[in-house]
Amino acid sequence: MAERTHVTLQDVARAAAVSPATASRVLNGTAKVRDDLRERVQDAAGRLAYAPNAHAQALAGASRPTVGVICHDVSDPYFAVIARGIMRVAGDNGLLVMLASTFRDADREVAYVSMLRAQRAPAILLIGSGFEDKTWERSLAAELGPYLRGGGRVAVVSRHRSLRVDSVLPENRAGAAALANALLEMGHRRFAVLAGPRALTTVADRIAGFRSALAGAGVPLSEEDIVECGFTRDGGYAGMSSLIDRGMRATCVFAVTDVMAIGALTALRDKGLSVPGDVSVAGFDDIPIVRDLTPPLTTVALPLEQLGEQAMELALRENSGRRSRIVRVEGRVVIRESTGRVRS
Amino acid sequence: MAERTHVTLQDVARAAAVSPATASRVLNGTAKVRDDLRERVQDAAGRLAYAPNAHAQALAGASRPTVGVICHDVSDPYFAVIARGIMRVAGDNGLLVMLASTFRDADREVAYVSMLRAQRAPAILLIGSGFEDKTWERSLAAELGPYLRGGGRVAVVSRHRSLRVDSVLPENRAGAAALANALLEMGHRRFAVLAGPRALTTVADRIAGFRSALAGAGVPLSEEDIVECGFTRDGGYAGMSSLIDRGMRATCVFAVTDVMAIGALTALRDKGLSVPGDVSVAGFDDIPIVRDLTPPLTTVALPLEQLGEQAMELALRENSGRRSRIVRVEGRVVIRESTGRVRS
DNA sequence: CCTGGAATAGAAAGCGCTTTCAGAAAGCGC
DNA sequence: GCGCTTTCTGAAAGCGCTTTCTATTCCAGG
Numbered sequence: 001m002a003e004r005t006h007v008t009l010q011d012v013a014r015a016a017a018v019s020p021a022t023a024s025r026v027l028n029g030t031a032k033v034r035d036d037l038r039e040r041v042q043d044a045a046g047r048l049a050y051a052p053n054a055h056a057q058a059l060a061g062a063s064r065p066t067v068g069v070i071c072h073d074v075s076d077p078y079f080a081v082i083a084r085g086i087m088r089v090a091g092d093n094g095l096l097v098m099l100a101s102t103f104r105d106a107d108r109e110v111a112y113v114s115m116l117r118a119q120r121a122p123a124i125l126l127i128g129s130g131f132e133d134k135t136w137e138r139s140l141a142a143e144l145g146p147y148l149r150g151g152g153r154v155a156v157v158s159r160h161r162s163l164r165v166d167s168v169l170p171e172n173r174a175g176a177a178a179l180a181n182a183l184l185e186m187g188h189r190r191f192a193v194l195a196g197p198r199a200l201t202t203v204a205d206r207i208a209g210f211r212s213a214l215a216g217a218g219v220p221l222s223e224e225d226i227v228e229c230g231f232t233r234d235g236g237y238a239g240m241s242s243l244i245d246r247g248m249r250a251t252c253v254f255a256v257t258d259v260m261a262i263g264a265l266t267a268l269r270d271k272g273l274s275v276p277g278d279v280s281v282a283g284f285d286d287i288p289i290v291r292d293l294t295p296p297l298t299t300v301a302l303p304l305e306q307l308g309e310q311a312m313e314l315a316l317r318e319n320s321g322r323r324s325r326i327v328r329v330e331g332r333v334v335i336r337e338s339t340g341r342v343r344s
Numbered sequence: 345m346a347e348r349t350h351v352t353l354q355d356v357a358r359a360a361a362v363s364p365a366t367a368s369r370v371l372n373g374t375a376k377v378r379d380d381l382r383e384r385v386q387d388a389a390g391r392l393a394y395a396p397n398a399h400a401q402a403l404a405g406a407s408r409p410t411v412g413v414i415c416h417d418v419s420d421p422y423f424a425v426i427a428r429g430i431m432r433v434a435g436d437n438g439l440l441v442m443l444a445s446t447f448r449d450a451d452r453e454v455a456y457v458s459m460l461r462a463q464r465a466p467a468i469l470l471i472g473s474g475f476e477d478k479t480w481e482r483s484l485a486a487e488l489g490p491y492l493r494g495g496g497r498v499a500v501v502s503r504h505r506s507l508r509v510d511s512v513l514p515e516n517r518a519g520a521a522a523l524a525n526a527l528l529e530m531g532h533r534r535f536a537v538l539a540g541p542r543a544l545t546t547v548a549d550r551i552a553g554f555r556s557a558l559a560g561a562g563v564p565l566s567e568e569d570i571v572e573c574g575f576t577r578d579g580g581y582a583g584m585s586s587l588i589d590r591g592m593r594a595t596c597v598f599a600v601t602d603v604m605a606i607g608a609l610t611a612l613r614d615k616g617l618s619v620p621g622d623v624s625v626a627g628f629d630d631i632p633i634v635r636d637l638t639p640p641l642t643t644v645a646l647p648l649e650q651l652g653e654q655a656m657e658l659a660l661r662e663n664s665g666r667r668s669r670i671v672r673v674e675g676r677v678v679i680r681e682s683t684g685r686v687r688s
Numbered sequence: 689c690c691t692g693g694a695a696t697a698g699a700a701a702g703c704g705c706t707t708t709c710a711g712a713a714a715g716c717g718c
Numbered sequence: 719g720c721g722c723t724t725t726c727t728g729a730a731a732g733c734g735c736t737t738t739c740t741a742t743t744c745c746a747g748g
Contacts, residue, residue, distance in 0.1 A: 006494050007490070008703095008705085009704065018727080019727065020704090020706090021727070022727060025707095028706085030706085031727095032725080032726075034726070037726095037727085049486065051458065051490060051491075052704085052705075053462060053704055054463045055398075055399040055463065056703070056706090057462075057705055058705090058733090059397070059399045059703090059705070059732095060704075060705040060706040062705080068442070073428075074418050075421065075424030075427065075428055080418055080419030084419055096444065096459060097444065098412070098442035098444055099442065100441065100443070101428075101443075112440060114395065117395050118395055118396055118401075119398045120398075147395075233636070266636045289606070289633060291610065292607070292610045294613065294638035352733095354734075354735095363698045364698090365698060365700095365736080365737080366697060368735070369697090374736085374737090375696080376695080377696075378696070381697085396734085399734080400734035401736075402703090403704065403733090403734080403735070404702080404703055404734075404736040405703070405735085405736055406735080689748100691746105692745105692746090693744105693745095694745085695744075696741105696743075696744095697740105697741085697743090698739105698740085698742090701737090701739095702736095702737095702738105703736090705732100705733085706731105707730100707731090707732095708730090709728105709731095710727105710728095710729085711727090711728085711729095712727080713724100713725080713726080713727095714725075714726090715722100715723085717723105718719100718722100
């Protein structure tokens with residue numbers, strides 16, 4: 001019952017009757033070693049179930065290729081799909097990926113970045129809109145800055161630009177505007193919006209785009225038409241419910257994310273309203289599940305997996321210039337059955 | 345543009361004109377240090393944006409509390425919810441959690457375990473059914489065994505028992521049997537099953553339980569009634585489609601996971617069949633989204649978040665005995681609108 | 689004013705590994 | 719067989735940190 005007693009390279013070397021240097025060379029294939037010695041080392045390593053100490057390896061110069069990805073919640077399909085894109089590219093480049101969820105807790109986010117920095121991870125990817133919270137951004141920047149200066153790579157997806165790092169940014173404004181125009185074309189004139197926290201830049205941008213397109217058609221969107229609710233399925237459910245309860249007059253509801261739209265659809269069903277008969281619903285993101293809803297959701301399709309791929313590639317490719325790179329990604333309006341023409 | 349040049353404790357110590365030992369004591373609060381020295385150190389550390397090298401710290405004895413969780417695919421809601429449970433308990437105990445997806449690739453799984461082992465992570469959690477693949481299990485055991493002997497903690501959720509480690513096991517058989525009985529009671533006598541890979545113990549157990557309950561009522565379930573398809577939404581879609589195309593006679597379809605049931609529901613809709621009018625559909629797991637489907641899915645509810653919590657707690661609490669601990673978790677049949685009585 | 693003991697700072701060892709560096713062995717042409 | 723280059727192995731340094739262990743300082747009591 002040996003507690004915390006690890007087999008070291010020394011042990012292997014001793015068992016194989018060679019020097020640690022030779023053992024290291026064999027185990028890493030760093031240099032040619034005489035056949036019999038090599039076999040003795042491999043044998044000993046196997047017999048002793050030797051596992052190199054990554055900390056010692058890292059300290060001695062060899063870097064272990066594990067990149068870190070930090071998001072708000074891995075159980076949100078939006079992140080999950082992006083993460084998959086990241087992992088694809090990482091895998092192609094022989095990198096392992098580890099994910100962390102912050103649950104929108106600034107301290108936890110900083111803790112993860114700090115840990116990744118301390119571990120000398122070759123790259124850190126941040127997914128998801130940050131609050132426009134100066135303190136938050138500052139403490140994050142305080143970690144990220146030195147990390148970058150130390151040779152680390154950072155890329156973010158869909159985060160506010162105040163962090164001056166390479167980023168992949170969805171065209172939230174334009175996408176929401178295009179959606180608004182499509183809905184206008186169907187004859188809708190009275191809208192309601194299920195918004196997540198307005199402080200989230202993603203939310204703010206989508207609302208702004210939506211509103212400006214409406215304004216272009218002379219259709220107003222007042223603050224009362226916007227319900228600020230949780231950025232989740234339950235938030236969408238609650239928001240939609242309260243909208244119905246206070247006598248909604250809108251013919252179309254825009255939920256700023258698909259996840260929220262899902263909650264909205266269920267709320268409507270529970271209240272006995274039909275979609276799109278009584279009210280049309282549209283979302284944003286095009287997460288995979290929305291195709292399986294009844295009715296399938298009209299939304300703005302973001303190439304989510306690509307967002308992740310681009311971010312990983314950004315982190316992989318060295319930035320030669322001094323400015324941070326920005327990749328803009330467009331959304332595409334996808335009309336499905338959750339929206340319909342307004343009966344005249 | 346200093347490349348890969350990190351600020352070390354030495355630098356801080358020098359800047360503060362103290363010894364590295366003192367700097368270490370200040371930064372870790374390990375011992376009392378004279379006020380003016382302490383301030384000088386803290387000042388220097390801040391000014392230089394010092395970040396300790398986790399590798400060096402770990403090597404010198406201080407351990408960083410980051411547990412690793414390995415699953416097949418974080419974008420599968422089943423894992424995502426379990427992972428959340430794990431993170432809750434981990435968070436309560438001051439541990440950070442990092443997730444990895446293997447995409448059912450044995451090599452990748454071993455690579456992650458090996459990495460975690462090399463990093464001397466205090467605990468490793470494995471989620472998800474493993475194939476009954478001797479080679480796979482053996483190479484995994486080869487990593488895990490020494491890790492455990494070295495003081496590491498391991499817990500698995502829903503994996504075959506051949507790995508002799510602490511585990512949380514859903515009662516797949518009993519759950520599936522209970523579901524079958526409920527369906528029988530609704531008058532169903534002809535069933536089809538959408539099965540994932542049969543080599544997966546989870547799949548095998550659920551089918552076995554389902555079948556035995558049917559057998560108890562004198563209802564046969566032949567091999568032709570079982571469609572083996574991918575363990576995903578698309579697999580369920582494809583399986584259901586082929587079932588329909590070859591003239592299904594069943595009045596009720598049991599998909600061994602909710603995710604597959606989702607695909608099945610959409611396939612049925614695409615083929616113009618109504619649920620539960622033409623055919624009833626039931627799943628297993630009760631992932632959150634199934635409540636938002638139309639119709640909501642009848643399923644066997646597993647307390648997914650609890651599975652994760654239990655596993656984390658298992659890994660946290662030292663196992664004093666010599667046998668591996670097993671926590672069994674029951675499922676509960678939840679009847680929703682995707683199943684109906686058979687018209688007589 | 690001196691001694692003993694309690695605080696506190698610094699020196700140094702060592703965690704496990706990689707990697708130069710130098711030395712030993714081996715191969716070659718003369 | 720001698721001096722030369724070419725392999726290959728082992729000795730040793732050092733990565734950045736924690737932690738004993740030792741040396742100093744400081745104060746109380748005599």
